[in-house]
Amino acid sequence: MGGDLANEHRTAPPGSNTLPEVVSLRSGGAARPGRRRWLLAVTVVWALSLLAAAMISAHRSPPTVREQRDLAHADVVVDRAVGELAAAATPLPVLSISADTVTQGCRISPLREGALLRRTLVLAAPEPQAAEALRAIARRLPPRYRPTIGPDAPGGAPELHADAGGFVAVRGTLNEPGEVTLTLDSGCRPAAPLPAAAVPDGRDPAAVAPVLAALGAAPAQPAVAQAPCPGGGAIRTVTARSRTAAPALLADALRPLTADASVIVDQPAFYAYQRGSTTVSVRGDGDTVSVVSTTSCP
Structure with a gap:
């Protein structure tokens, strides 16, 4: 065989316990220093390329799991969805929307804590029509929500399930007679600071003051919740609670x-009751009354 492709066998002397030595005669023997440097350079370039691709993907690619978006990202989606749900609920009166409710301490993984964000809308729907109201909302939601209607359990009441985007779930239920509750749920994700909540302005006390006065209740500092409407403007709920002996029949006082x-x-x-785009609801509970005024999307 050719000298550059064969191995030379050196035979050990007679009586020796040494194994025969094989000497490689392949061309070049060990890898040349130039080739080693070239392989090292290729490896470094390849590793840097992978790192760069990962960084670009992290900044530009859409998230593929909920844990890649924190609570601040969810808050933007939830706020937008409140307005879109309210618009889809038209002409049902919106009794109230809630402010952000944040629950700490859920588990993203066994070693990682997170937080959960929820907001709700409560709609008035005559009890015989409440199930159909859910179906009507599903039909009027933007197609990207991919809404479905079905019971949560066999034989149970119908429920609405939809996807608001950004891994935010929508659930519509018939919790109270004559009411439909729509809940937006961020799921457990990394906690993050949220924008400042809406605060009362000069118009808000006037939205509830006449009702409190009619019930003989003292004026109360209101709380507010707000969300943007799809066509501009905002849906806004003003809530006030005051201590007073609620009348036996609220209708008589109001x-x-x-x-x-x-x-x-x-x-x-x-x-x-409803006047134009504003709905006012009053609940009596012992010595406390709650007045809620909601102005819906224009």
């Missing part, structure tokens, strides 16, 4: 305020 309004709910301890 009749002077509802002459030009449409009564939505008329129960002894729960009364609601």
Whole structure:
């Protein structure tokens, strides 16, 4: 065989315990220094390319799991979805929207804590029509929500399930007679500071003061919740609680305020009416009354 492709066998002397030595005669023997440097350079370039691709993907590629988006990202999606759900619920009166409710301490993984963000909308729907109201909302939601209607359990009440985007889930349920509750849920994800919550302005006390006065309740500092509407403007809820002996029938005390309004709910301890785009609901609970005024999307 050719000298550059064969191995030379050196035989050990007779009586020796030494194994025969094989001497490689392949061309070049060990790898040349120039080739080693070239292989090292290729390896370094390859590793740097992988690192650069990973960094670009982290900054530019869309997230593929909820844990890649923190609570601040979810808050933007949730706020937008509140307005879109309210618009899809038209013409059902919106009794209230909630502010952000953040729950700490959920588990992203066994070793990592996170936080959960929820907001709710409560709609008035006559009890026989509440299930159909969920179906109507599903039909009017933007297609990207991919809404479905089905019972949570066999034989159970119908529920709405949808995807608001950004790994934010929507659930619609019939929790109370004559009410539909829509809940937006961020799922457990990394905690992050949220924008400052809406604060009362000069118009808010006036939204609830006449009702409190009609009930004989003292003025109360209101709390507010707000979300942007799809076509501009905002949906806004003003809530005030005050201590007073609620009348046996709320309708009797509030009749002077509802002459030009449409009564939505008329129960002894729960009364609601609508005037234009504003819905006012009142609940009596022992020595406390709650007044909620919601102005829907224009």
